[in-house]
Amino acid sequence: MKVKSMTGTDCLLTNVRLSVVPPSPVTDQIEIEIRGSVRNPGESSETFETCVYLDTVRQESLLYREQLEVPANGVRGFSLRHRTLGWVGKHTLLMEVTAGSQTRRCQQVLEVLASDTRSTRRISGAWVGLLHWSEAEGAYWNPELAQFTAADWREHVRGMHAIGMDTIIIQETWRNPTWYGIHYHQMTEANYRTIYAGRAFYPSSLWPGRMDLPCADPLEAILDETDRLNMQVFLGLGNYAHFDYTPGSLAWHLDVLRELWSLYGHHPSLYGWYVSEELNGWIKPHEMRYWDRIDEFRAEVLTFFETLHGAIRSLAPHTLLMMAPDSHHHADAADTWQQLLHHCDIVCVQGYQRAPADGVPAAEVIRRMQGWCDAAGAHHWIDLEIFGFEHPGVTEPQRESVSRILPDGTTDFIQTPLIPQRMDLIRAELNQLSAFEYVCAYQYPGLLAAPGCRLKPGGTRAVQFYRDYQAYWKRLKQAGISR
Known part of the structure; x- marks a missing residue:
């Protein structure tokens, strides 16, 4: 899944990744896992505010928020799960990571298909x-x-x-x-x-x-x-x-x-x-x-x-x-x-x-x-x-x-x-x-x-x-x- 940089500068946030399990498309009968990581190439520990949103960056779309403390030259991951029921259609999962005044975002596309089974009946x-x-x-x-x-x-x-x-x-x-x-x-x-x-x-x-x-x-x-x-x-x-x-x-x-x-x-x-x-x-x-x-x-x-x-x-x-x-x-x-x-x-x-x-x-x-x-x-x-x-x-x-x-x-x-x-x-x-x-x-x-x-x-x-x-x-x- 391609990670796209949307905002931010070449700062401490040089490596922000987001994955969706299973990858899109999926049906509305499963639970997806949203998994991400934040890497800190700096020489001291840093705290990064990490959020995941559905489609838009606003409070009512917030799926996850955590203050991730990442050690120097280290990486921290996170994982959350969410049912897809009620999500039929095309969406964008947005990950936003902030350190001080600097912010970086990445995204994944998620298409949810209406179904009466867990399977899309496709070879993905x-x-x-x-x-x-x-x-x-x-x-x-x-x-x-x-x-x-x-x-x-x-x-x-x-x-x-x-x-x-x-x-x-x-x-x-x-x-x-x-x-x-x-x-x-x-x-x-x-x-x-x-x-x-x-x-x-x-x-x-x-x-x-x-x-x-x-x-x-x-x-x-x-x-x-x-x-x-x-x-x-x-x-x-x-x-x-x-x-x-x-x-x-x-x-x-x-x-x-x-x-x-x-x-x-x-x-x-x-x-x-x-x-x-x-x-x-x-x-x-x-x-x-x-x-x-x-x-x-x-x-x-x-x-x-x-x-x-x-x-x-x-x-x-x-x-x-x-x-x-x-x-x-x-x-x-x-x-x-x-x-x-x-x-x-x-x-x-x-x-x-x-x-x-x-x-x-x-x-x-x-x-x-x-x-x-x-x-x-x-x-x-x-x-x-x-x-x-x-x-x-x-x-x-x-x-x-x-x-x-x-x-x-x-x-x-x-x-x-x-x-x-x-x-x-x-x-x-x-x-x-x-x-x-x-x-x-x-x-x-x-x-x-x-x-x-x-x-x-x-x-x-x-x-x-x-x-x-x-x-x-x-x-x-x-x-x-x-x-």
């Missing part, structure tokens, strides 16, 4: 994998993505914006194809800085490895374009090792967080941080041979998120931390989930569209997770899978992947190409899964491609899916409601 954001981690799954995407220049990334961002997908989740900023466990790597908190062998998608000074791509800094290209278009971006903190939340992984993530903030924190579209490692619903190691360490693993997960969340609050309290766990077996880790959700701002769950692996109906799982999120103050979003798996000898995209059971009982998923799902199925699922305040999709590159782009990852199927979704989105937008 999408993951962007800069190069798919699996050559098999990305068989129809990676050849084109490997040719992307900065201009191509900007063009892709504009294609997303043109169909209302204004939130981008960068899947990962580092590529390191290894997994949790001693059978995969020997990294620890003591040695990771020496032996980490991942490759960066940006010009990092932490480790020398680089992805061999024409665009030296796709993060800068994307963030610069999203600044211009008033969009939002989550940067992927990862990958250290898939499903790994050990002390070494935590230390690595803190290093990368600080570097990414130092390089890209000036971008107003930097909205938050996504943990790339992923997490299963029952919060266990991903392979059964490590299940003698379940208690240790869950303790590591809790420490990881509590520490990382605290670091983000200290560094950039207007930004958000997001994870995307799967939708199965949540009840097996109920106590851990209810603790964990206090240390993660957004839980964007994947797999609600799939057949439930634990036999629990999706509607029940959604209600339970929503209750846990409400109690912890976390946001419950959905990671809508707009892809299908290509099965050998089958022409239609399949919702379930190809898999087999290994001798130790672990389910082994066999990688096959991902292709766009049928639009009639996605339309039906957007209507069925209407309990979510925000819908993101996995993923944009390779499954959707604007017809005018120079390169079209996913080819003609991705272009057709883009056109199909665009027609659906335009009908909703023209109606002005989400019913």
